[in-house]
Amino acid sequence: MFELERELRWWREAMSGAGHAPEILAELEEHLREDVERRARAGTSLPDAWIAARDQIGEPGALRREFARAGRVDLIGTLRAHQWKLLLCVGAGLLTASYFHLVRPATYQSEAKLFLRWSPPQSQPAAGDPVVRDGRRASLLQQEVEIMSSMDLAVRVAENLGAARILGGPGDVAHAAAAVRRGLTVSGAPHSSVVHASFHHPNAELVPIVLSEVLREYLRLRRLIPRESHLALPVEEQISNVSLIQTASPAFFDFNALVRLQIMPVLAGILAGVAWVMVSRSGRRPLRFARHA
Amino acid sequence: MRKELVAASAEPLILSLLAEGDSYGYAILQEIRARSREEIQWTDGMLYPVLHRLEDNGWITSRWVEIENGRKRKYYSIRKGGLKALKTQREEWLAVHRVLTSFGGSAHV
Numbered sequence: 001m002f003e004l005e006r007e008l009r010w011w012r013e014a015m016s017g018a019g020h021a022p023e024i025l026a027e028l029e030e031h032l033r034e035d036v037e038r039r040a041r042a043g044t045s046l047p048d049a050w051i052a053a054r055d056q057i058g059e060p061g062a063l064r065r066e067f068a069r070a071g072r073v074d075l076i077g078t079l080r081a082h083q084w085k086l087l088l089c090v091g092a093g094l095l096t097a098s099y100f101h102l103v104r105p106a107t108y109q110s111e112a113k114l115f116l117r118w119s120p121p122q123s124q125p126a127a128g129d130p131v132v133r134d135g136r137r138a139s140l141l142q143q144e145v146e147i148m149s150s151m152d153l154a155v156r157v158a159e160n161l162g163a164a165r166i167l168g169g170p171g172d173v174a175h176a177a178a179a180v181r182r183g184l185t186v187s188g189a190p191h192s193s194v195v196h197a198s199f200h201h202p203n204a205e206l207v208p209i210v211l212s213e214v215l216r217e218y219l220r221l222r223r224l225i226p227r228e229s230h231l232a233l234p235v236e237e238q239i240s241n242v243s244l245i246q247t248a249s250p251a252f253f254d255f256n257a258l259v260r261l262q263i264m265p266v267l268a269g270i271l272a273g274v275a276w277v278m279v280s281r282s283g284r285r286p287l288r289f290a291r292h293a
Numbered sequence: 294m295r296k297e298l299v300a301a302s303a304e305p306l307i308l309s310l311l312a313e314g315d316s317y318g319y320a321i322l323q324e325i326r327a328r329s330r331e332e333i334q335w336t337d338g339m340l341y342p343v344l345h346r347l348e349d350n351g352w353i354t355s356r357w358v359e360i361e362n363g364r365k366r367k368y369y370s371i372r373k374g375g376l377k378a379l380k381t382q383r384e385e386w387l388a389v390h391r392v393l394t395s396f397g398g399s400a401h402v
Contacts (some may be wrong), residue, residue, distance in 0.1 A: 017363065027318060027367045031337060034319045058338030067342045152381060 002047040011054060018060035024067065032057060079277055086273035093269020100261035107257070109200040110208040112215060116144060116193050141188045144195055148218045156179040156221075157213045166210065169202060180210060183250065303335065303343045308379035311353055311371040318344060318367070321336055322390060344369060352378050 008029060015025050030054050039049035057063070079086055149152065158166055158176035166176040179201070188195040199211040306325055310316060316324070322340055325333055334382045347353045352375030371379070 024345075026365065027341065030364060030366055031319045031341075033364070035337070056337050058336060063338045066338050067340065067345070 003049070004046060004050060006049055007054075008032065015060045015063075018064045020060070020064060020067070028057060028063075079274065080184045082277040085276045086270075089273030089276060090266065090269045093266040093272075095263045096265035098271070102267065104257065104261060107202055108204040108207045109198055110211045111196065111198040112211055114144075114195040114215070114218075115219055116141060116188075116195060141190070141192070141195065145186050145188050147221060148195065148197060149181065149184055149186040151177060151181060153214065153217050153221060154178075154184070154283065156217045157210060160217070161210065166206065180214070183210070184214060192199065294334075299333060299335065300339070302333070302386075303339070304347065305379060305382040306333070307340075307343060307347060308352065308371060308375050308382070311369055311378055312376060315368045315370045321369075347375065350374070350378075351388065 007026065011032070012025055012029065015028070020028075035053035035056065036046070036049045039052055040046055044052065058066070154177040155173060157180050158173045161176075163171045163173050163176035166179055180199075183199050183201045185198045185200075186195060197214065199207055199214065201207050201210065307321060310321055310324055318337075318340055321344075322335055322337060325335060326339045344353070344355075348355055348369070348380060353371050355367050355369050358368050360366050
C-alpha cells in the first residue's frame with residue numbers, strides 16, 4: 001500500500017544523509033507535495049505522481065552538487081551586498097582607534113648608550129677563530145642586556161625612587177617595578193659594543209630620572225656580580241661612557257603603540273565585519289527555519 | 294534549448310518574474326515553463342540553488358508563509374539590488390539580441 005508520508009520520510013532521510021540543510025529540505029518537500037498534488041489532480045495515480053515528482057527534483061547527491069556549485073558565491077559580491085555590516089564594523093574600529101588616540105597620554109622618552117669595552121683574554125690566541133670570538137662576545141653583551149632589563153634591577157629602581165613617584169599615586173613596589181620594566185627598552189646589536197637603553201613614560205620629568213637610576217643600579221649590580229675578566233668594564237670609566245641622558249622628548253612615533261592602539265582596532269573591525277557577513281550568510285537559513293517551522 | 298543557455302538565462306528570468314511580484318519555487322517553475330511555451334525546461338533541482346544564490350547575493354529575500362494544515366511555503370521577493378542586477382543583465386541580453394537580429398538574412402538560412 002502506497003503511503004506518501006512514508007515515502008516523504010524516506011526521501012527526507014536520504015536528503016539529510018546527503019548533507020542538505022533542514023531549511024532546504026523543508027522547501028524541497030513542499031515543492032514535492034505540490035507537484036504530487038498537481039499530477040494527481042491531472043489523473044496520474046499517487047504512486048506514479050510521487051515517482052515522477054521525486055525524479056523531477058533529482059537525486060540527493062546530484063542535488064547537493066547543484067547547491068554546492070551554486071553556493072560558490074563571489075566573496076566580493078557578497079561583501080558588497082552586505083556592505084553596511086562591513087562599514088559599521090570598520091567604523092566601530094576607526095572610532096575605537098580614534099578614542100585610543102585621544103585618550104592615550106603623550107609619552108616621553110630618554111635614551112642612553114653604554115659602551116662595553118671588550119678586552120680579549122691574553123690566554124686566547126690572538127688569531128683565534130673570529131666566529132667563536134664574536135659569538136662569545138654577543139653572548140656576553142646579551143648577558144648585560146638581560147641584567148639591565150631584569151626584574152631585580154627594576155625593583156631596586158622602584159625602591160630607590162619610591163613607588164608613588166613612579167606610579168604618580170599610591171602603589172606598591174611591585175607595580176612600580178612593573179611600570180619601570182614596561183617602559184624600559186634595552187638592546188645591543190650582536191657585533192656591537194654598545195648597549196642602547198631607553199625609557200618612556202607619560203611623566204616627562206620622571207623619564208630621565210628613572211633611566212639614570214636604571215643605569216646607576218646596573219653599574220652597582222655589575223660590581224656585585226663576578227664577571228669574566230675579558231669583558232673589561234672599569235666602573236668609573238664606564239660611568240663617563242654613559243652618553244648624556246637626553247632630556248625627555250615626546251616619542252612622536254611609537255610603532256608598537258600605533259599597531260596596538262590604532263591599526264589593530266581597524267583590522268579587528270574589518271575582520272569582525274567579514275565574519276559578520278559570513279556568519280549571517282551561512283546561518284540565515286537554519287535561523288529562519290527555526291523561527292517559522 | 295542548450296543546457297548552458299538555460300543555466301545562463303536562469304538569473305534574469307527569475308529576477309524578471311519576481312520583479313512582477315513575490316513568488317515561490319514551484320510557481321516560478323510553472324510560470325517559466327508556461328511563458329516559454331515549454332521551450333525552457335528547468336529541472337526542479339536546478340532552480341533552488343539559483344534562488345539561494347540570488348538570496349546570498351542580496352538580490353532577493355525570502356520569507357515563510359503558512360498556507361494550509363501547518364504547511365509552509367517559502368516566498369521570494371526581489372530587492373533593490375536585484376532590480377539593479379536585473380537591469381544590467383537585461384541590457385546584456387538585449388545587446389546580444391540586437392546583434393543577432395541585425396543578421397536578419399542569415400536567420401532564414
